[in-house]
Amino acid sequence: MTAILAAVGDNGPRNDLEIETDSKYAIETLTKNLANLEDTGYIGKANKGLIQLTVAKIRSTDNKIKLRWVKGHNGHAGNEAADKLTDSGARKPRDEALQINEEIPMAQHLTGAKLSKMTQSLAYRAIREINLKAAEQKNRKRTAEMMDAIQNQVEEITKETPTEERIWGATKNKDFSRQIRYYLWMVAHDTYRIGTHWLQANYSEELQKRSECPHCNGKIEDMGHILSRCETPGQEQVWDLAKEMWTKTGREWTQPWISNIVACALTKTNREKKDRDPGGDRLWRILVSESAYLIWKLQCERVIQNENTPFTTQEVNNRWTATINARLDLDCEMTNENLGKHKLNTKVVLQTWKGALHKEKNLPRNWTKLNGVLVGITPRQSQEEG
Numbered sequence: 001m002t003a004i005l006a007a008v009g010d011n012g013p014r015n016d017l018e019i020e021t022d023s024k025y026a027i028e029t030l031t032k033n034l035a036n037l038e039d040t041g042y043i044g045k046a047n048k049g050l051i052q053l054t055v056a057k058i059r060s061t062d063n064k065i066k067l068r069w070v071k072g073h074n075g076h077a078g079n080e081a082a083d084k085l086t087d088s089g090a091r092k093p094r095d096e097a098l099q100i101n102e103e104i105p106m107a108q109h110l111t112g113a114k115l116s117k118m119t120q121s122l123a124y125r126a127i128r129e130i131n132l133k134a135a136e137q138k139n140r141k142r143t144a145e146m147m148d149a150i151q152n153q154v155e156e157i158t159k160e161t162p163t164e165e166r167i168w169g170a171t172k173n174k175d176f177s178r179q180i181r182y183y184l185w186m187v188a189h190d191t192y193r194i195g196t197h198w199l200q201a202n203y204s205e206e207l208q209k210r211s212e213c214p215h216c217n218g219k220i221e222d223m224g225h226i227l228s229r230c231e232t233p234g235q236e237q238v239w240d241l242a243k244e245m246w247t248k249t250g251r252e253w254t255q256p257w258i259s260n261i262v263a264c265a266l267t268k269t270n271r272e273k274k275d276r277d278p279g280g281d282r283l284w285r286i287l288v289s290e291s292a293y294l295i296w297k298l299q300c301e302r303v304i305q306n307e308n309t310p311f312t313t314q315e316v317n318n319r320w321t322a323t324i325n326a327r328l329d330l331d332c333e334m335t336n337e338n339l340g341k342h343k344l345n346t347k348v349v350l351q352t353w354k355g356a357l358h359k360e361k362n363l364p365r366n367w368t369k370l371n372g373v374l375v376g377i378t379p380r381q382s383q384e385e386g
């Protein structure tokens with residue numbers, strides 16, 4: 001293909017070409033398979049930049065171009081020269097390949113596939129592929145906006161502006177599971193394909209519609225919406241449960257929003273008094289991150305597996321309680337002496353959950369060695385369902 005491109009590109013005006021090639025693939029791509037390639041927007045096609053550029057060059061010349069297949073490696077002088085040319089093309093470094101991509105004249109650069117040829121899986125592949133570079137650029141902007149929002153919100157609460165470095169550090173807090181760290185990283189970069197990610201000028205109306213929440217009439221379904229505003233069962237109820245547990249410890253609840261969810265490891269919980277509250281800080285980041293991540297997981301399950309059927313109040317109750325109890329369990333296990341330097345200080349664990357446990361008065365002073373200690377939230381039976 002590189003050789004064909006070079007031949008057409010180097011050709012002067014009023015000079016019809018007959019190109020001999022041993023590549024059936026190249027001939028078929030440029031002839032009988034081309035219509036289908038263009039209909040499907042070249043999605044998933046390797047070397048699509050090169051093919052598009054070759055097509056564009058062929059179309060932009062007034063000369064007649066004939067492609068003729070010859071058997072490969074038969075000593076045909078032209079063929080062996082072409083082999084060499086192809087070799088040098090194959091070894092071109094990546095950024096040169098990208099330049100080829102950019103050179104494609106916009107008028108002939110078919111970005112969108114025809115809607116009628118767009119199956120769902122093709123659409124998903126397209127979304128991964130479309131304008132990688134532009135997406136990266138845009139994402140830098142999204143990340144910067146998110147950082148800005150976090151700095152503002154944390155400043156409002158703690159009266160100091162964290163550096164971006166501190167914010168990134170906070171998303172990797174060792175009290176978070178690997179999944180939660182990944183989730184916070186993705187949210188901080190605004191990378192999940194939700195909400196405004198679907199609003200691209202070159203997307204079909206059908207795809208653009210995916211930016212909206214199916215439950216909240218036309219509202220953009222971004223992470224902020226999912227975590228704090230969505231009216232489908234889950235969001236509000238999870239935060240109610242978190243709030244109930246938090247206030248049970250005698251602290252005051254502030255509703256977390258997306259930016260201080262990402263930065264929940266930075267938010268000082270004891271803001272009135274000067275003295276620190278390490279147990280509270282740790283409980284806060286566990287409670288907020290686990291709750292937010294659960295809301296996101298419920299949303300994914302609902303959309304992907306459950307055809308958007310909302311969860312019942314009971315299900316949400318059970319999922320949240322199970323999540324927090326599992327986290328409490330993990331904390332207890334982490335105090336095990338055998339863990340060496342990974343071991344959690346028992347005092348840290350006791351401090352974290354102080355005031356949040358079920359029948360706490362009946363527990364021994366060090367309850368971390370007991371089995372089945374539970375958080376003190378009695379999952380409410382749903383009134384509206386009863």
Ligand SMILES: [Zn+2]
Pocket residue numbers: 213214215216219221225229230231232
């Ligand atoms: Zn919604």
